[in-house]
Every structure is written in C-alpha cells, then in structure tokens.
Amino acid sequence: MKAEIISIGTEILLGEITDTNASYIASELPALGIDLYWVTQVGDNLGRLVEALKRAWERSDLIICTGGLGPTDDDLTREAIAEMLGEELRVDPELVEWLRGFFARFGYEMPPSNIKQATLIPSARAIPNPRGTAPGWWVEREGKLLIAMPGPPSEMQRMWEKEVSPRLRERPGEGVIISRTLKTFGYAEASVGEMVSHLASSANPTLGVYAKPDGIHLRITAKATDDEEARKMIREMETEVRSILGGDSIWGVDADTLEGIVGEMLAQRGLTLATMESCTGGLLAATLTDVPGSSAYFKGGLVAYSNEMKIAWGVDPRLIAEHGAVSPEVAEAMAEAARTRLGADIGVGITGVAGPEPLDGKIPGTAYISIDDGRSKRTVSGTYPPRRPEVKRRATVHALFELRRTLLNLR
Amino acid sequence: MKAEIISIGTEILLGEITDTNASYIASELPALGIDLYWVTQVGDNLGRLVEALKRAWERSDLIICTGGLGPTDDDLTREAIAEMLGEELRVDPELVEWLRGFFARFGYEMPPSNIKQATLIPSARAIPNPRGTAPGWWVEREGKLLIAMPGPPSEMQRMWEKEVSPRLRERPGEGVIISRTLKTFGYAEASVGEMVSHLASSANPTLGVYAKPDGIHLRITAKATDDEEARKMIREMETEVRSILGGDSIWGVDADTLEGIVGEMLAQRGLTLATMESCTGGLLAATLTDVPGSSAYFKGGLVAYSNEMKIAWGVDPRLIAEHGAVSPEVAEAMAEAARTRLGADIGVGITGVAGPEPLDGKIPGTAYISIDDGRSKRTVSGTYPPRRPEVKRRATVHALFELRRTLLNLR
Numbered sequence: 001m002k003a004e005i006i007s008i009g010t011e012i013l014l015g016e017i018t019d020t021n022a023s024y025i026a027s028e029l030p031a032l033g034i035d036l037y038w039v040t041q042v043g044d045n046l047g048r049l050v051e052a053l054k055r056a057w058e059r060s061d062l063i064i065c066t067g068g069l070g071p072t073d074d075d076l077t078r079e080a081i082a083e084m085l086g087e088e089l090r091v092d093p094e095l096v097e098w099l100r101g102f103f104a105r106f107g108y109e110m111p112p113s114n115i116k117q118a119t120l121i122p123s124a125r126a127i128p129n130p131r132g133t134a135p136g137w138w139v140e141r142e143g144k145l146l147i148a149m150p151g152p153p154s155e156m157q158r159m160w161e162k163e164v165s166p167r168l169r170e171r172p173g174e175g176v177i178i179s180r181t182l183k184t185f186g187y188a189e190a191s192v193g194e195m196v197s198h199l200a201s202s203a204n205p206t207l208g209v210y211a212k213p214d215g216i217h218l219r220i221t222a223k224a225t226d227d228e229e230a231r232k233m234i235r236e237m238e239t240e241v242r243s244i245l246g247g248d249s250i251w252g253v254d255a256d257t258l259e260g261i262v263g264e265m266l267a268q269r270g271l272t273l274a275t276m277e278s279c280t281g282g283l284l285a286a287t288l289t290d291v292p293g294s295s296a297y298f299k300g301g302l303v304a305y306s307n308e309m310k311i312a313w314g315v316d317p318r319l320i321a322e323h324g325a326v327s328p329e330v331a332e333a334m335a336e337a338a339r340t341r342l343g344a345d346i347g348v349g350i351t352g353v354a355g356p357e358p359l360d361g362k363i364p365g366t367a368y369i370s371i372d373d374g375r376s377k378r379t380v381s382g383t384y385p386p387r388r389p390e391v392k393r394r395a396t397v398h399a400l401f402e403l404r405r406t407l408l409n410l411r
Numbered sequence: 412m413k414a415e416i417i418s419i420g421t422e423i424l425l426g427e428i429t430d431t432n433a434s435y436i437a438s439e440l441p442a443l444g445i446d447l448y449w450v451t452q453v454g455d456n457l458g459r460l461v462e463a464l465k466r467a468w469e470r471s472d473l474i475i476c477t478g479g480l481g482p483t484d485d486d487l488t489r490e491a492i493a494e495m496l497g498e499e500l501r502v503d504p505e506l507v508e509w510l511r512g513f514f515a516r517f518g519y520e521m522p523p524s525n526i527k528q529a530t531l532i533p534s535a536r537a538i539p540n541p542r543g544t545a546p547g548w549w550v551e552r553e554g555k556l557l558i559a560m561p562g563p564p565s566e567m568q569r570m571w572e573k574e575v576s577p578r579l580r581e582r583p584g585e586g587v588i589i590s591r592t593l594k595t596f597g598y599a600e601a602s603v604g605e606m607v608s609h610l611a612s613s614a615n616p617t618l619g620v621y622a623k624p625d626g627i628h629l630r631i632t633a634k635a636t637d638d639e640e641a642r643k644m645i646r647e648m649e650t651e652v653r654s655i656l657g658g659d660s661i662w663g664v665d666a667d668t669l670e671g672i673v674g675e676m677l678a679q680r681g682l683t684l685a686t687m688e689s690c691t692g693g694l695l696a697a698t699l700t701d702v703p704g705s706s707a708y709f710k711g712g713l714v715a716y717s718n719e720m721k722i723a724w725g726v727d728p729r730l731i732a733e734h735g736a737v738s739p740e741v742a743e744a745m746a747e748a749a750r751t752r753l754g755a756d757i758g759v760g761i762t763g764v765a766g767p768e769p770l771d772g773k774i775p776g777t778a779y780i781s782i783d784d785g786r787s788k789r790t791v792s793g794t795y796p797p798r799r800p801e802v803k804r805r806a807t808v809h810a811l812f813e814l815r816r817t818l819l820n821l822r
Contacts, residue, residue, distance in 0.1 A: 010619060011630070013447045014590065015438025018431055022452070027426025036424045037459060039452035041433070044619075048448060055466075072604035072620050073611045106776070106794045111601035113608075131796065133601075152622065154801075208427070275714075281700025282693035285714040289692025292767050292799060294716070301714035303686075303696040309711040309753070342720065356703055388703060 001034045004060035006052050008067035008077055009151055010043040021066040021149075021156050028160065031179045031221055032168050034062060044068060049080035053146075057084060061144055062168075067151030069134035071114045077148055078119055078137070085141065087121035095119075095126055095135060102133055127163050131155045136163070177223045178230040180238060183252045184245060185215035185401045192216045195244050205233045207241070214258055214397050215251070251404055258400035259287050259294075265407040266297040266346075273403075274342035275301040276313065276334040278325070279352035279367055283396045299344040302337075310334065314341050324360035326351050328379045331368035335379075339372050346406070347372045350399055352382070354391045364388075367395040371406045378406060412582075414445045415471035417463050419478035419488055420562055421454040432477040432560075432567050439571065441588040443579050444634070445473060455479060460491035464557075468495060472555055473579075478562030480545035482525045488559055489530055489548070496552065498532035506530075506537055506546060513544055538574050542566045547574070588634045589641040591649060594663045595656055596626035596812040603627045606655050616644045618652070625669055625808050626662070662815055669811035670698050670705075676818040677708040677757075684814075685753035686712040687724065687745040689736070690763035690778055694807045710755040715745065724748050735771035737762050739790045742779035746790075750783050757817070758783045761810055763793070765802045775799075778806040782817045789817060 005026065007019045022039045029036050037060065042052045049068070056063045068077030082089045095118035103110040117134050120126060127136030127149070134150040136159050147164055149156045184192065192209050193200070196218065199207045205222035220237050224230035242250060252261055266273055275284050285301030288294055304310040307325050311317045314337030315330060323329040334349025352367025353359040365386035370379040380402055384394035416437065418430045433450045440447050448471065453463045460479070467474045479488030493500050506529035514521040528545050531537060538547030538558070543566040548559040558575055560567045595603065600622040604611070607629065610618045616633035631648050635641035653661060663672055677684055686695050696712030699705055715721040718736050722728045725748030726741060734740040745760025763778025764770045776797035781790040791813055795805035 011621060012434070013437055013450065014441060014632075015434045015436070016590075016592075016630075018429060018434040019450075020429060023423070023426045023429040025426070026424055030425060037454065037456075039424065039430075041450035043448065045448075052449075070620075070622070071601040073608065074619055105797075108599065111599065111605060113601045113605055131798065131801075210427075277693075280697070281705075281709075282688075282696030282712055282714065285693030285716075286691070286697045286803070289714070289716060289765070290800060290803070292765075294692075298692075298716050300716050300720040301693055301712075303693065303700070303712035303714070305696075305700060305706050305709050305711050342723075354700070354703075389701060392697070392701070 001062055002060045003029055003034045003036045003062040003064065004038040004040070004056045005036065006056060006063065006065045007039065007041045008044065008049060008065060010045075010074070012041050012067075013043045021151065021153060024153070024157060025064055025066070025160065028165060031177050032165070033177045033223065034168070044074040044076055046076050046080055046083070049076055050083050053080055053084040057144060057146070063144070063146040065146070065148040066156050069117065069136070069148060069150045071111070071116050071133065075116070078116070081124070081137065081139065081146065081148065082121045085121065085123060085139070087123060089119045089121060091115060091118055092120045092126065098135075099133060127159055129155055129159055131158050138167075176225075176227055176230050177221060178227065178234060179219055179221040180234045181254050182218045182220070182238065182241060182250050183212075183215055183256060184218070184249045185251055185258075185397065186249050187216055187245070192218065192245070196241060199237065199240070202237070205237050207237065213393060215401075248405070248408075251401060257291075258397060258404065259291050262400050262403045262407065263288070263291040263294055263297060265404065267293075269407065269410060271345040271407075271410070272297050272299045273346050273348070274299045274338040274344035275348045275350075276310075276338035277301065277303050277350045278305060278310070278334070279354045280350050280392050280395050280399075281305060281354070283392045284348065284350060284399050287396055287400065299342045302342070304334065313337050324362070326353055326360050326362045326366060326368065328368045328370070328381065331370035332372070332377050332379050335370040335372035335377060339374065345374060346403075348399055348403065350395055352391065352395055354388045355386050356388065365391055367391065367398075369395065369399045369402055371402055373406055373410060378402070412445045412473055413471045414440055414447045414473040414475065415449040415451070415467045416447065417467060417474065417476045418450065418452045419455065419460060419476060421456075421485070423452050423478075424454045432562065432564060435564070435568060436475055436477070436571065439576060441590065441632075443576070444586040444588055445579070446588070455485040455487055457487050457491055457494070460487055461494050464491055464495040468555060468557070474555070474557040476557070476559040477567050480528065480547070480559060480561045482522070482527050482544065486527070489527070492535075492548065492550065492557065492559060493532045496532065496534060496550070498534060500530045500532060502526060502529055503531045503537065509546075510544060538570055540566055540570055542569050549578075586634060586636045587638055587641050588632060589638065589645060590630055590632040591645045592665050593629045593631070593649065593652060593661050594623075594626055594667060595629065595660045596662055596669075596808065597660050598627050598656070600627050603629065603656070607652060610648065610651065613648070616648050618648065624804060626812075659816065659819070662812060668702075669808060669815065670702050673811050673814045673818065674699070674702040674705055674708060676815065678704075680818065680821060682756040682818075682821070683708050683710045684757050684759070685710045685749040685755035686759045686761075687721075687749035688712065688714050688761045689716060689721070689745070690765045691761050691803045691806050691810070692716060692765070694803045695759065695761060695810050698807050698811065710753045713749060713753070721745065725752050735773070737764055737771050737773045737777060737779065739779045739781070739792065742781035743783070743788050743790050746781040746783035746788060750785065756785060757814070759810055759814065761806055763802065763806055765799045766797050767799065776802055778802065778809075780806065780810045780813055782813055784817055784821060789813070
C-alpha cells in the first residue's frame with residue numbers, strides 16, 4: 001500500500017512549527033506494512049492544497065492529511081478535499097449535535113463559525129475527536145483511502161492511536177505486523193546500539209533503537225502470517241535483548257510510563273511517597289500526579305527552591321554550609337525531611353544545578369537524587385545535558401527510575 | 412520569488428529522524444522576502460527524486476534541496492539533478508584536490524567511493540563545506556536557481572549561514588516579510604476568529620489565528636519593500652487587533668512566555684511568590700522554575716495532594732468540611748497559607764478535579780485558582796477539557812495569566 005502524508009498549515013512553511021505530525025505518522029506506518037513514498041507540506045491556500053491532494057490521489061493508495069480542520073476561514077482542508085473529489089460539503093446534523101454538546105460541557109454556546117467543523121461530503125465519514133472540536137474525515141472512493149486529522153499533536157495522536165491505526169490494521173493485508181517496545185534507562189543510545197549491533201541486520205524481526213525523553217527504546221517488529229507466529233518471533237528476540245541489557249535496565253514495555261509503573265508498585269505494596277525538590281522545581285511531583293489515582297499513594301511534595309526553604313523544612317543548615325546545597329548529603333537530608341515531615345513511607349530528595357549559571361562551584365547538569373525508605377537511604381548522582389529544561393526532565397526521569405529500583409527491593 | 416524545499420532521505424520517511432532542516436530553512440526565508448510554497452520529503456529513490464525535482468523546476472523559482480550528497484550508493488541527489496536537467500556529471504579536479512586535502516587533514520587516504528562527491532554538472536558551481544566531505548551545489552539555469560546542501564544539520568546550517576543566505580540576500584530586491592505574534596488567553600479560537608473576521612480577508616498584512624497550549628495566538632504577517640514599511644503595516648493592524656480584543660487579554664508577543672513575563676514583573680517589583688497546588692500537582696511550580704533566575708522571586712511551593720496535607724499546611728479543616736476540597740473558599744485558604752507559611756509577598760492556591768473521577772460532586776475539568784497579595788484575595792474558576800494532563804496544563808496557564816493580571820494592578 002503506497003501512502004502519502006500531506007501536512008497543512010502556513011505556520012509550517014513559515015518555520016514557526018516543525019512538522020512532528022508527519023514524522024510521528026511516518027514512524028507508525030512500517031508496523032502496519034504501509035510504505036510511505038511522499039510527505040508534502042503545504043500552506044493554508046486552497047489552490048495549492050487542491051493541487052497537492054490531486055497529485056496524491058493520482059499516485060498514492062492512502063493519503064493522510066493533518067491540519068486545516070479548525071473553525072476559522074484559513075482552515076481549508078475540508079473545502080479542498082471536497083473540491084478535489086467534486087463533492088459537496090453538507091452540514092451533518094449528528095456532528096452539529098455533538099459539537100453543541102462539546103461546548104455545552106464547558107458551559108459555552110457553540111460559536112456560529114464552528115458549524116464549519118460539522119460538515120461532511122458524501123464519501124466521508126466522521127472520525128471522533130474527544131479532545132477537540134475538529135472531527136476527522138475518513139474518505140473512501142475508487143479504492144483509495146483519504147484520512148484527514150486535526151493538526152494539534154495531542155488530538156492527532158489520540159485519533160491515530162484509537163481510531164485510525166486500528167482500522168488500518170484490520171484491512172485485509174499480507175499477514176500481520178506486530179511491534180513490541182522495550183524501554184530502558186541508564187544507557188547512551190550509541191552504547192545500546194553497539195550492544196545489540198549483531199541484531200540490527202536482522203530483516204525479520206527488525207530491531208530499532210530510538211532515543212526518547214524517558215530513555216532508550218528498542219522496538220522489535222515482526223512480520224508473520226499470523227499473530228501467534230509474530231509474537232513467538234518477538235519473544236525470542238526480546239529474550240536475547242533482555243539477556244544482553246540486563247533485566248534491571250529495562251523498566252517497561254510499549255505504553256508503560258515510569259510514573260505509572262512506580263505508582264502501581266507503590267499501590268501494590270501499600271506504600272506512600274513524598275518529595276522535596278530543588279532543581280527540578282516540582283516537575284517530579286507534577287509527573288507523579290500525571291497518573292490517575294496517584295492521590296492514593298502520593299502524600300505531597302515540597303519545592304524547596306531556596307536554602308531558606310530547605311532549612312525551614314528540616315534540612316540541617318550545617319550540611320548546606322559544609323557540603324553546599326548541591327551535594328549528596330543535602331539530597332539525603334531532603335529525602336529524610338520529605339519522608340518524616342510529610343509522614344510518608346518513602347521520601348525523595350533532589351538537588352542540582354539546572355543552569356544556566358553554575359552553583360556552589362557545581363556545573364549545570366549536575367544533580368543528586370536520594371531515596372529514603374525509612375530503613376535505608378540511597379543516593380545517586382546524575383550528569384545531564386546542561387540545558388535547563390533537559391536537566392529538569394532528565395533528573396525527574398532518573399529519580400523515577402531509582403524509585404522503581406528501590407521498590408523492586410522492597411518486595 | 413517562489414521557493415520550494417525538497418528534503419531527501421529514506422530515514423525521514425521511516426520517521427527515524429524529524430526533518431528539522433526544512434523548518435530551519437523555512438524560518439530563514441521570510442526575512443529574505445522569499446515565499447515558501449512547498450516542502451516535499453522524498454526517499455533515496457532516483458525515480459521519485461527526479462519526479463519531485465521536475466515538478467519543483469516547473470512551479471518554483473528557487474529550489475532548495477537537503478540530503479543525499481553523501482558518498483554511498485543511496486545518495487542520489489547529484490544524479491537526480493543531472494538527469495532532471497539532462498546534463499552530465501563530471502569529476503571536478505579542484506574538488507578532488509580539496510577532498511584529498513580534507514581527508515589528509517585527519518591523516519586518511521581518500522576512500523575511492525568519495526570521488527562521487529567531487530562531481531559537478533556544467534550548470535553547477537560547488538558550495539564550500541568545511542564541516543564535511545559533501546560540497547553543496549549552486550545551479551542556475553533558465554532564470555531558475557537550485558541549491559543542494561548536505562543533510563547533517565550542522566553542515567547544512569553552516570553552509571546556509573555563511574554561503575547561501577548571503578548570496579540570496581545580494582539578489583535584486585524581493586522586499587521583506589515580517590511577522591508578529593500576539594498571544595491571548597481566555598478566548599476560544601472560534602470566538603477570536605469571529606472578533607477579527609473582518610481582518611481575515613486582508614491580503615497584506617495577513618492575519619492568522621492559531622490555538623496553542625498557552626492560549627490563542629494571532630499572527631500578523633506583512634510584506635513590504637523594506638523593514639520599516641512592513642513594521643508600520645504590522646503596527647497598524649496590531650493596534651486594531653488590540654482595540655478589538657482588549658489589551659488585558661493579550662499577555663505577550665512573539666517569543667514571550669507567561670512564566671517569563673510573570674517572572675519579570677515579580678523581579679521588577681521586588682516581590683516574591685509561593686504556591687500551594689492540589690490538582691496541578693506541582694506543574695505550576697515546575698513551570699515557574701523553567702525561567703532562569705526564578706530562584707530570585709520563587710520562594711517555594713507546596714503540593715498538597717491530600718486534604719491531610721492541605722490541613723497540615725494551614726487550611727482550616729472546617730472549610731473543607733463545609734465547602735469541599737474543590738471550592739473557592741479552599742483555594743483562597745491555600746493561597747493565604749502559601750503566602751504566610753512560605754513567607755512570600757504573593758500566594759497562589761489551586762484546587763480542582765484533574766479526573767478521570769469526579770470529586771466532591773465536581774466534574775473533572777473544574778478548578779479554582781486564588782491569588783492572595785497580602786492586601787486582597789482574588790479567586791477565579793476555570794472549566795477545562797476533562798483530560799487529566801489538559802486540566803493540569805490549562806489550570807497552570809490560567810493561574811499564570813491571573814498572576815499577571817494581579818501584578819498589573821500592583822504597579
């Protein structure tokens with residue numbers, strides 16, 4: 001199946017946003033056995049949009065559009081598809097009802113211009129979008145398939161995962177393609193690449209190595225005549241990868257998140273958690289509370305951004321004077337203070353230098369993470385790319401990874 | 412001048428890398444007065460590459476290619492350009508010499524395969540590349556201009572800055588294109604679209620409306636013979652937009668962030684800030700501390716995820732019993748507790764329902780934000796899309812927006 005992506009939006013051609021939708025979809029297609037031949041980015045211009053769609057309709061079997069489904073005059077994707085196929089836009093009563101409901105949920109009247117988003121053409125069926133006011137379009141004609149999805153990545157990705165990808169998977173094809181992603185932390189991408197280099201040449205299953213915000217991911221993709229066979233192939237390679245990397249460094253698979261896994265382990269063990277953060281400025285607490293139901297085990301957090309606060313919340317000022325605010329000793333004291341002051345079973349303390357300026361003679365990117373489970377304390381140090389957001393993110397992921405480690409030993 | 416970008420490389424179509432070269436070049440073109448109409452991504456396939464080049468040569472004045480200039484068999488950009496123009500590839504002695512020198516500098520013999528990178532066609536001049544073995548191509552024919560640059564961003568950007576951009580600047584006047592983005596909060600995209608709909612039809616300057624995580628953005632883009640004229644056109648439309656939307660709802664422009672603006676206002680006024688968060692779980696603190704130097708005004712934050720913590724940190728339990736944890740009264744008490752307990756000038760309290768489950772009979776997406784500046788308290792309510800991450804993000808942005816409002820009145 002020959003596929004083509006059309007990314008729509010003048011802001012892309014002005015370089016104001018990078019087209020991550022195209023690369024996201026592109027990375028999803030191989031697992032569906034779909035070949036991507038073209039990606040085209042075009043602005044909010046009806047003539048050029050129709051030109052791009054016509055060409056795609058001629059040369060491709062599957063056309064995936066993102067963007068241009070908003071309610072304003074410069075959102076022209078619906079109009080362009082209708083013109084390209086010579087079909088007429090009609091307001092769909094069900095969509096109008098759904099849209100009114102969407103606004104009503106937030107106590108708004110639907111602005112008249114949103115009616116635009118409730119239109120369809122005869123060959124189009126609406127694709128649900130619970131995250132926004134732009135339904136997608138699923139257009140089938142002349143044995144071709146055209147899919148239009150909204151531009152905002154959170155809406156597009158949800159629509160892709162829950163609606164589009166499953167339907168594409170169901171289509172009669174040659175066998176099945178199944179992927180499994182192993183998520184690791186603590187290795188550099190290149191090191192992982194070297195450790196599994198002998199598997200990189202494998203044609204089926206394939207092994208891909210990707211650097212992600214939460215560590216290095218390894219994706220095993222197997223193509224087979226049936227599900228069972230594909231899973232068997234994946235199991236075999238997974239076993240080999242795990243034996244190479246060591247079980248402890250692989251923290252999860254597929255949709256797992258570190259905060260989700262840590263939360264599950266805390267809930268299972270009936271343990272509670274409290275945090276005291278300096279350089280991460282609350283990002284660890286914010287990440288922990290991304291998990292629904294986290295209130296069951298997350299007691300609370302302190303953002304001790306100044307020494308004054310660290311001391312007010314129980315860190316011995318002599319430790320700061322002696323070792324500096326960015327030190328293993330202070331991280332440990334923060335972890336203990338969080339645990340005792342907030343009455344939790346486990347306390348986490350993070351102190352470091354987010355940058356751009358050095359602190360206490362420590363360079364940006366330095367951080368100490370301590371975990372106190374009441375019986376013992378464990379403190380690790382991290383060195384991250386010295387960019388402020390990067391330091392905060394990496395230190396947060398690192399802390400969650402170490403929390404998992406601690407919990408593994410608290411069986 | 413109509414421009415088109417062609418990004419070449421199968422790894423792009425496999426989603427293994429995101430095409431940042433295109434967005435980089437796209438962001439550079441407006442200041443050169445060049446209109447970008449198309450971006451095409453194509454794999455390392457001679458047939459499709461020639462097809463893309465032919466179409467670009469027909470419809471565009473300037474074609475900028477990146478990638479496919481390496482020494483291996485799947486690097487086909489030179490071959491494709493030669494075929495598209497019906498010209499012959501010839502080894503250029505000067506380039507061979509330069510290449511040998513390049514390798515010699517690192518003590519290597521030039522591998523035979525690299526001779527490929529020393530080829531040119533009659534219409535092409537080489538563009539120097541001190542960072543790699545792939546010289547660029549500058550091709551002029553039939554009044555059209557085609558530029559081919561290497562794919563590695565560090566090589567491409569250096570070539571663009573030092574060689575290509577200066578030469579394009581020298582070309583006879585195309586005028587300039589300048590953009591300015593106004594950032595608003597508190598309106599729905601469609602409402603903003605309606606308020607400025609009479610400006611949407613303006614051809615120059617143009618007005619675009621975009622929904623972003625931090626609110627609705629309006630982008631004014633003006634094309635003129637010189638910088639001054641363009642800025643004048645933008646000023647005029649900006650004045651009109653501001654009078655329509657009301658100054659207070661426009662919180663920033665261009666690269667401004669709400670946390671940056673709030674931080675600046677706090678620093679200017681010599682005021683300090685403290686937070687107590689429930690449903691946002693620390694995201695407000697984490698966002699405030701994204702700003703370098705925020706330790707100067709951000710005293711610290713409390714993540715009071717349980718009623719127990721809210722009470723421990725100074726919220727009157729009777730308020731919770733009487734009004735529920737998610738109520739204006741509790742938000743106010745949290746703001747005051749944050750201010751007094753953490754010894755700050757201003758306290759912010761946020762309580763709400765992140766979901767997915769309702770709380771105290773309040774539906775997910777409900778939140779109350781209170782700001783206590785020591786003299787007065789102000790509490791607002793918000794209703795957001797009921798997805799957990801969305802609720803946290805929107806409530807955080809809302810709180811920053813209200814903080815700005817408070818600070819505007821604390822002159």
